[in-house]
Amino acid sequence: MSTAHVRALLDHIDAELPRESWPHWTEGWPQEIEAALLDAAFSARATYGTPTTGVRAVITRWRDHRAAPLDDLTALAAHADEPEGLLAVLNNRQRVPGNYTTKAEAVATAARSLTELGCITSADLRDDDAQRSAIVAVPGFGAATWECFAMQLGVPTAASRAVVCDFIAEALALESPATETQADDLVAAAAVRLEVTGTTFTHAVWRYQRRQQRAAGAR
Template sequence: MSTAHIRALLDHIDAELPRESWPHWTEGWPQEIEAALLDAAFSARATYGTPATGVRAVITRWRDHRAAPLDDLTALAAYADEPEGLLTVLNNRQRVPGNYTTKAEAVATAARSLTELGCTTSADLRDDDAQRSAVVAVPGFGAATWECFAMQLGVPTTASRAVVCDFIAEALDLESPATTTQAEDLVAAAAARLEVTATTFTHAIWRYQRRQQRAAGAR
């Protein structure tokens, strides 16, 4: 990929998801598996908000409650049988898509399922069938929940790589999706120009593509 390709990608970023107005120019929640799971659940069909509102406010309330690093799912799993306590802590009664249960209860259930598989900290997360199934099997969660969860922790999946490749193809007006290698090289080069990490750039792209897909599905 040439310098012209990088320039075209940067121009597309400026037009579609500029840093001054797109809230997802962050690395996600590296080494904070609890925050990542809360984000994946509470960002579904919701306004992401500021640090004091929306999804991030939920995570802030949990952080204040824990008063500890958010990298131990057993803390959330402890509420699986008594979700009302977690509802009180998070002060958010949003329900999952399909209205099966509250997002808080779904988070606690997923956390327990993951811990039963030995996935307790961010270092334990793998994009494997067992862990993925533990999340998507929770009523109201699904493949997008898993993808968002993994993305927040910097764990790439086949689907998230494909989303980034599609974005690159659209940005450069390619006739076919970019290859994974092409996409990774372009993301790294553009991230360096933007003075952000490749993880931050990838996260912003993935969130943008997910929003575009949801908007297309609503039409």
């Protein structure tokens, strides 16, 4: 990929997800597995909001309640049998897609399932079938929940890589998706130009592309 390709990618980003208005130019929630799980649940079919509203407000309330680093899923799992306490802390009664339960209850259930597999901190997260199933099996959660959860913690999956490759193909008007090698090279080059990390770049692009896919009816 040439310098012209990098320039075209940067121009596409300026047009579609400028840093001054797109809220996802962050690394997600590195080393904060509780925040990542809350984000994956509460961002589903909801407005992401500002630092004091929406998803980030939910995470802030939990952070204030915990008064500790948010990297221990046992704290959320403790509410699985009696989710009312978690609902009170988060002050949010949104329900999961399908209206099965509240998002708070789904988070607690998923946290317990993950801890039972030995996934307690962000260092324990793996893109494997067992951990993925622990998320996807929760009523109202799905593959997108898992992808979002893993992305927040900087754990790439085959699906998230494909989303980034699709974005690059669209940005460069390629006839087929970019290869992973091409995508990696372009992400690295564009991140340097934008003075952000590759993780930040990938997170912003993934969030944007997922929104576009949802708008087009993808699941």
